[in-house]
Amino acid sequence: MDLNLQELNATEFPVPVELENNIAITSLSQLYNWGRRNSMWPMLFGLACCAIEMIATASSRFDFSRFGFEVMRATPRQADLMIVSGTVTKKMVVPIVRLYNQMPEPKYVLAMGACASGGGPFKEGYNVVSGMDKYLPVDVYVPGCPPTPQALLFGMIALQRKIDGQSIANGDDVPWYGEGPAEPTPVPVLGPDIIDPRQMDMIRRQAEVAASEMELLGQRELPALTQLVAAKVETAQAATAEAGPLDEDALSVVLPTGGTPWAEAEDIREKRRLRALARKALRASRRASQAEGE
Numbered sequence: 001m002d003l004n005l006q007e008l009n010a011t012e013f014p015v016p017v018e019l020e021n022n023i024a025i026t027s028l029s030q031l032y033n034w035g036r037r038n039s040m041w042p043m044l045f046g047l048a049c050c051a052i053e054m055i056a057t058a059s060s061r062f063d064f065s066r067f068g069f070e071v072m073r074a075t076p077r078q079a080d081l082m083i084v085s086g087t088v089t090k091k092m093v094v095p096i097v098r099l100y101n102q103m104p105e106p107k108y109v110l111a112m113g114a115c116a117s118g119g120g121p122f123k124e125g126y127n128v129v130s131g132m133d134k135y136l137p138v139d140v141y142v143p144g145c146p147p148t149p150q151a152l153l154f155g156m157i158a159l160q161r162k163i164d165g166q167s168i169a170n171g172d173d174v175p176w177y178g179e180g181p182a183e184p185t186p187v188p189v190l191g192p193d194i195i196d197p198r199q200m201d202m203i204r205r206q207a208e209v210a211a212s213e214m215e216l217l218g219q220r221e222l223p224a225l226t227q228l229v230a231a232k233v234e235t236a237q238a239a240t241a242e243a244g245p246l247d248e249d250a251l252s253v254v255l256p257t258g259g260t261p262w263a264e265a266e267d268i269r270e271k272r273r274l275r276a277l278a279r280k281a282l283r284a285s286r287r288a289s290q291a292e293g294e
């Protein structure tokens with residue numbers, strides 16, 4: 001991208017008009033930001049449907065190379081920008097954070113779409129995290145499901161504006177120039193539910209409290225039906241232990257309502273089917289009366 005000398009010259013030090021196109025007086029921060037903002041290399045990876053829009057943004061019709069997002073790198077070690085494009089599952093967040101840790105500073109994160117920004121249509125699903133910002137420092141959020149290529153370009157330009165506002169004189173803006181190596185972002189632990197290692201102490205304390213309460217309260221009781229089945233099986237096994245193989249009739253379970261669990265399940269299915277048919281008939285009659293009215 002061309003260096004706009006007049007833009008760089010916007011300082012308190014006046015430059016004679018005849019020299020404006022030859023001399024630039026600027027700050028080191030501005031020069032540094034100008035170089036960095038115009039040579040962002042995104043990491044080449046996509047997670048779900050949003051990735052298709054990201055691919056479209058890179059292709060010739062939209063072409064984010066025009067803004068300096070020139071080459072997508074297939075290795076985190078050569079990338080500046082992580083575009084989280086798609087649904088972040090609990091299984092996937094672990095390698096994503098690991099990849100982020102492998103990117104050199106300065107590095108940025110763009111959450112593309114509703115899923116990466118806050119869980120999207122799958123929010124609070126058993127397998128989806130509710131936003132990438134719970135695990136990584138997100139710089140720009142691009143809303144939409146999916147966001148259009150124009151929206152992604154707008155988000156990328158917003159990131160460039162953010163970089164423009166940074167100053168290398170301010171340690172908070174550019175922490176990667178601080179003393180010593182930066183702390184890596186903790187990689188979440190994939191378990192029954194995802195665990196953030198930063199909250200490990202609190203989780204451990206909660207587990208201890210829950211365990212001590214369990215001791216006081218005793219074991220959690222099994223549901224009534226499970227108890228009934230277990231008792232039946234135990235009795236049948238005891239009765240037939242010497243007489244030979246298990247008798248299936250002896251194992252059949254009769255509920256307090258008089259039916260069997262399987263018959264009740266069939267009843268429920270039949271009731272649901274009838275309700276669905278009734279709803280369908282109602283919709284059809286409404287459509288017919290609308291058509292008559294027209």
Ligand code: SF4
Nearest residue numbers: 049113114115145146
């Ligand atoms: S935000 Fe919408 S389009 Fe993007 S990954 Fe989620 S569901 Fe797919």
